[in-house]
Amino acid sequence: MSKAPDLVKRLLLGRALRSTQLHEQLLPKRVALPIFASDPLSSVAYAPQELLMMLAVAGASFYAYGPWIALAIVLLMAVVVASYRQNVHAYPSGGGDYEVATVNLGPNAGLTVASALMVDYVLTVAVSVSSGVENIGSAIPWIGENPVIAALAIIVLLTVTNLRGVRESGTFFAFPTYAFVIGVLAMVVFGVFRIGVMGDDLTAPTADLEIRAEQHDLAGLAVVFLLLRAFSSGCAALTGVEAISNGVPAFRRPKSRNAATTLLMMGLIAVTMFCGVIALALSSDVRVAENPAVDLVRNGTPVGEGYVQEPILTQVASAVFGDGSIPFIYIAAVTALILFLAANTAYNGFPVLGSILARDGYLPRQLHTRGDRLAYSNGIIILATMAGLLVYAFQAEVTKLIQLYIVGVFVSFTLSQIGMVRHWNRHLRTETDPARRRHMMRSRVINAIGGSTTGFVLVVVLITKFTHGAYIVCIAMPLIFLLMKAIRRHYDRIAEELVPSGEDIVLPARNHAIVLVSKIHKPTLRALAYARATRPSTLEAVTVSVDAAESARLQQEWDALDLPTPLKILDSPYREITRPILDYVRGVRRRSPRDVVTVFLPEYVVGHWWEHLLHNQSALRLKGRLLFQPGVMVVSVPWQLASSDRLKGRAEPPGPGASRRPPRTGSRPGTGSVSDRD
Structure with missing residues (x-):
């Protein structure tokens, strides 16, 4: 009986690994991509839908602004990816945005970034899992009727998988991630081929519906505000981009170059899928609304409470491949799966960040200790617990959770890029080699553009989402900041109290x-x-x-x-x-x-x-x-x-x-x- 808990632990997590085996857990690029990029890659399943739902507030005619907003998001993605490629070369230790802000802007800026990232990582798990449950709930009635239980069960499964170690969880997640990417890219290529070469008209399952506008005769600032709100919702496609800069130590050598290459691959794939889905959705007359029971109308009558709004990705798959076809079923299945696994980005980012903060004395020191499988087990368990509480509090409703999303990540984006500008300024004061100076000045320009752009987006996100739930994040971040400061003061006070004196001997x-x-x-x-x-x-x-x-x-x-x-x-x-x-x-x-x-x-x-x-x-x-x-x-x-x-x-x-x-x-x-x- 005494060995039963240990036996269960070994069955779930596997045998313990020696510290000397840590190098065996380092990741090649092909495995690192699905581990660290599953969140931004999977956002194509909900970011386009959130964008179009915001535009639908003013009616289907506002869908015409969709391509321009998508283009703005693509440009923003390019700027952020280019900026973070500078980060991974300059700060390869794994501190990411926290380290950049702390070194260049001071400890308070670093803690602000850390609190923002911690909130965002928890929300990543909650949103991704809840979105996956929503997608699969239409096919499996029990899950649709019990979303909270299903979401909590998925969180437990993800937690156990990540406790088994980074490399093993990466191998487990690699196949579904690549299956999703291949499926969506194939759908985009085939859809473009049907429209451009075969001359077919794609028709989504909701093409016959009309959208009843909640706001009529918008003009001036009201139009601008609506477009900015749609833009901020679509910016969910950028979440998780920073995870690679936090996970540089997990890459094989040369770590910085491999991380930068993986970041570029992630950006290219995410942009291609995002643009393709938006283009096919608009071409096939997809109709989505924030309140579909009231705002979607068929033959002059609202569809009613019994209507289940299909996710935009499955609607596009239906238009391209045909409803019920094997490719359609494939897209629906891998979409639900990738949304569950997208949370893995947070499972790799949060524990590493927690370990660094614990090392610096801002979080309990237990978070700095690796578990039996060389993963930061305590951080993984804390992340799962907080995400589970959030899922329970918001009843796994994506529409509510998404309003809290991306505030934290744009705080870290902005402060990190401002910190990188100061980083290059400091090095330029001492660098004399002309070639290196040119490289530094070019990098400074990239980071300056990135900081300005993400700072503007942060203001937009705060203005457009504050009253819709973002205020909760604005309260949570200062509380976490103050908590970490209090923990550091406690450790400093104890360290000062324990300094040896002459009387002690x-x-x-x-x-x-x-x-x-x-x-x-x-x-x-x-x-x-x-x-x-x-x-x-x-x-x-x-x-x-x-x-x-x-x-x-x-x-x-x-x-x-x-x-x-x-x-x-x-x-x-x-x-x-x-x-x-x-x-x-x-x-x-x-x-x-x-x-x-x-x-x-x-x-x-x-x-x-x-x-x-x-x-x-x-x-x-x-x-x-x-x-x-x-x-x-x-x-x-x-x-x-x-x-x-x-x-x-x-x-x-x-x-x-x-x-x-x-x-x-x-x-x-x-x-x-x-x-x-x-």
Whole structure:
């Protein structure tokens, strides 16, 4: 039974890897692409739809602005990709935007970027999984009726897969990602061939529907605002671009060059798919709306609540390949799958960022530790937990979650590019080689354009999405920022407090030893013998009297054994055990402030969880109180019972002379105190 948890862990995660095997987890470009780029590649499944839904607010006529908005997003993507190619060469350590902002703009800017990225990574998991559930829910009724349960189950599956290690999860995710890319590109090529060469008219399943405009006769600033809102929604296609700059250490050598090449490949593929889907959607007269039950009309009548709006990608696939055809089913299947797996970008970015922040003292240090499979297990679990809570809070509704999206990523984009401009300015002041100076100035121009562009988009996103849910992110980011500052202050305060001083190496004047006694038995006698072996300045046994007759019998037994240590009985009129001992120890300390007091607690080790229920654990509570007393040392003297011995495979307890060490494998045995008055 003791090995059951370890067995389950090994079955789910695989055997533990040595630290020396870390190089085996490094990724070639063909595996790194699906790991770090699954989020921006999969955004083609929802970014075009979000763009057209925003335009549909003013009616189908506003779809004419779609190509121009798509072109603006493509140009923005090109600028961001070019900018981040500079980042991965200049900062290959894996700190990404956080490191760039911290080094060039200061710690507060770095923490602002970190808080933005952490929020965005959590939202990436929530949005991607919820979108995948929405896509597959139309084909599988149970998932459509229980989206929250389905989304949480997918998050658990992704978490377990990532806990198995970066390389293994990458191999698992590579096939679905490439299958999606090949399927969408094939659909775009075939669709363009049908329109341009064969002269076919593509017709989407919703081409016969009309869009009832929510806003009529828009003009001036209202039109501009609507177009900007559509642009900000379509910018969801850029999420995840920064993940490669955070994951440079995971690449094979040469790390920076491989990361830059992967970034370029990701940008080219994402832009091609995004433009192709937008073009085919407009050519086939796709109709989507934010409130389809009311805004979509067939023969003058709204489609009603029973209408299920198909995702734009499946509508385009239906127009290109035919509804129900094998290619159509293929596109629908890989789209749902890639949306689930798109969350993997966050599973690789969040733990690495958390590890770096923990190293710098801004997050708990446990996040800096790698797990059995050399993955940052604690960061993966925290990400999954936060994403699961978000999915539950928003009931896995993509329309609500998408409003919170991309604010954080554009904060990091902007500050990172401003930081890179300062990076090049600093290096140009000392660089004298003309060729290198030309390269630096060209890079500075790229980053300056990137910072200006993403800064403008950030303002647009905040204005157009603030009242639709982005305000939640604007509250969450400062809270995370303040939390990280508080954690750093705590670590700094502890470090300052623990700095050695001259007094720390001075030996205490004397050591007063106290052995706690509840009754006379083997654990008590062992603790007494161990305390004597330490040769303290003074030694006494102490018990608390909660029953006069019992205390008298204990004194008689003590005297009968002729033990060389005096027994002191503390009176407790209110039948408390902890307070009289604490008061007595404090009294010893007051009499001799320069001395130390060592309290020896006999306690036995049990092997079954249910044995804890049979003991009141008074010594454990006392130990917890004593730990807060200055100048007091607490020593546990364990005695393993037969149940703990059987955990080690022994047929019977060892003899008196045998060594009694705790089990080295299996579940951690419990401890029961011998001061429990059983």
